Structures are given as structure tokens and as C-alpha cells.
Amino acid sequence: MSQTKIFAHRGFSSQFPENTMIAFQTALEVGVDGIEFDVQLSKDHVPVIIHDHTLDRTSTGSGVVGHYSLQELKQFSAGSWFHEQFKEEQIPTLEEIFLWATNNALQLNVELKGYVWERQKLISIVFPLIKKYGLQNRVIVSSFDHKVIHLWNKQFPTIETGIIVKAALHNPKLYVQQIATLGYHFYYMSLTTEEAEQLINSGIRLRPYTVNDKNWIRTFVNLKCEAIITDYPDLALSLR
Ligand code: G3P
Numbered sequence: 457m458s459q460t461k462i463f464a465h466r467g468f469s470s471q472f473p474e475n476t477m478i479a480f481q482t483a484l485e486v487g488v489d490g491i492e493f494d495v496q497l498s499k500d501h502v503p504v505i506i507h508d509h510t511l512d513r514t515s516t517g518s519g520v521v522g523h524y525s526l527q528e529l530k531q532f533s534a535g536s537w538f539h540e541q542f543k544e545e546q547i548p549t550l551e552e553i554f555l556w557a558t559n560n561a562l563q564l565n566v567e568l569k570g571y572v573w574e575r576q577k578l579i580s581i582v583f584p585l586i587k588k589y590g591l592q593n594r595v596i597v598s599s600f601d602h603k604v605i606h607l608w609n610k611q612f613p614t615i616e617t618g619i620i621v622k623a624a625l626h627n628p629k630l631y632v633q634q635i636a637t638l639g640y641h642f643y644y645m646s647l648t649t650e651e652a653e654q655l656i657n658s659g660i661r662l663r664p665y666t667v668n669d670k671n672w673i674r675t676f677v678n679l680k681c682e683a684i685i686t687d688y689p690d691l692a693l694s695l696r
């Protein structure tokens with residue numbers, strides 16, 4: 457089995473404003489294998505990269521992301537909340553990341569946020585973009601909303617997917633089979649080492665999040681998890 461991959465959570469988010477192009481570019485430059493980022497729709501149905509449903513924490517905007525058109529969202533700084541030096545950073549679009557990714561070989565963990573009533577719309581907008589940029593073999597589509605992953609798998613079974621799980625599940629192996637997914641993206645303290653080993657031996661791709669502690673990073677590397685999702689990709693790479 458190949459070595460555990462290191463995915464930068466929302467880009468290199470411990471050092472740069474999360475979910476911005478500078479956070480993705482610097483993650484690439486430190487040598488990560490992949491990046492993770494959050495996707496939701498603007499008012500005019502453009503997939504944009506921002507974690508919260510509201511703008512307030514990570515931009516100069518205020519209120520619900522989906523209440524603004526792309527043009528309006530682009531007026532806000534997505535970096536000044538982190539540090540004034542990043543004030544020119546904008547909220548990226550999914551297409552901007554995909555275009556940028558055509559110049560590198562990173563894996564792209566696309567986390568679908570959005571609302572449950574927008575599931576099919578999100579799928580119908582995101583898939584053509586993956587296809588347009590020829591990224592079918594480089595994306596992993598994940599979500600806390602397992603129904604959107606189930607729907608995705610029925611429509612595009614050749615694209616890799618994963619469910620995101622916060623708490624322990626009774627029978628994770630059976631559950632992932634029911635969703636028809638391969639990836640189990642779990643809160644890093646929600647599985648025991650024994651459970652993790654069993655799942656790995658069953659062929660499930662474990663990607664714990666958000667692993668920022670060096671002892672935990674070592675644990676998941678030793679277990680040979682498929683990937684570690686971390687805010688500290690530099691630390692994780694140095695420990696691998
Ligand atoms: O994809 C794993 C992780 O990003 C899920 O949690 O809240 O950071 O999106 P959150």
C-alpha cells in the first residue's frame with residue numbers, strides 16, 4: 457500500500473486565509489498530495505469556495521452566502537479577516553480552482569456544503585465542471601450530507617466519493633456499502649485504532665480530519681490511512 461497522503465484542509469489554512477487561492481497555492485508549494493475545500497452556490501448558482509453558510513467570519517461581507525450573486529461576492533475580501541496583507545484575496549469559484557489545478561497534479565477533495573433542497577442542482581452544476589477540466593480521476597467528492605453522495609454515486613459512479621462523519625457509526629463498513637462509496641472521512645477521534653484497522657483491511661479509504669497534532673498524525677501514518685486532512689500540511693509532511 458502506498459504512503460498516507462497529506463491533504464491541506466481548506467488549503468494551508470493555519471498560515472493563510474482558508475479557502476483562498478493563496479492557501480491552495482502555498483499548500484501546493486510545500487508539497488501536499490491534495491487539497492480540501494468547501495463548495496456552495498451563489499445566488500446566481502455559481503459554485504463558490506467558502507466554508508460557512510454566512511460571510512461574516514471569513515470575509516468582509518455579511519449575511520448568507522447564497523443571497524449574493526457571484527459579482528457581489530467578488531467585492532468582498534476573503535483575506536483581510538486573517539491579516540491585512542491578504543486583503544486582495546477574493547472568494548474563489550470552483551472553476552478558478554479547477555483551472556489552476558490543470559497546471560498541477562493535486563488531488564482535489566471537493567466538499568459539497570449547500571442546502572438539502574439544492575442537492576441535485578449542486579450535482580448538476582459541479583459534475584460538468586469536473587468533466588470540462590478533465591479532473592474525473594483527481595477529484596474526491598465528499599459531504600456531511602450523505603444523501604447527496606448517494607445521489608452522486610447513482611449518477612456518476614466512476615467519480616470517487618466519501619462520506620464525512622462526525623460521530624462514531626454503529627457499523628461503518630455496512631454504512632459505506634449502502635451509500636456505495638469508498639471514502640470514510642471521519643472526525644479523527646471518532647474511531648479506535650482497532651476499528652480504523654478493520655476498515656482499512658476492508659478496503660475503505662480512511663481520511664481523518666482535522667488532524668493537527670503530531671502524535672495523531674504519526675498514528676494515522678502508521679495505520680496507513682489513505683490520507684490525513686490537516687491545517688498543518690508542513691508538519692504532517694515532515695512527520696510522514
Ligand atoms: O472534509 C473534512 C472537513 O473539512 C469537514 O469539516 O467543518 O472543516 O468542513 P469542516
Ligand code: CA
Pocket residue numbers: 492493494567
Ligand atoms: Ca470542509
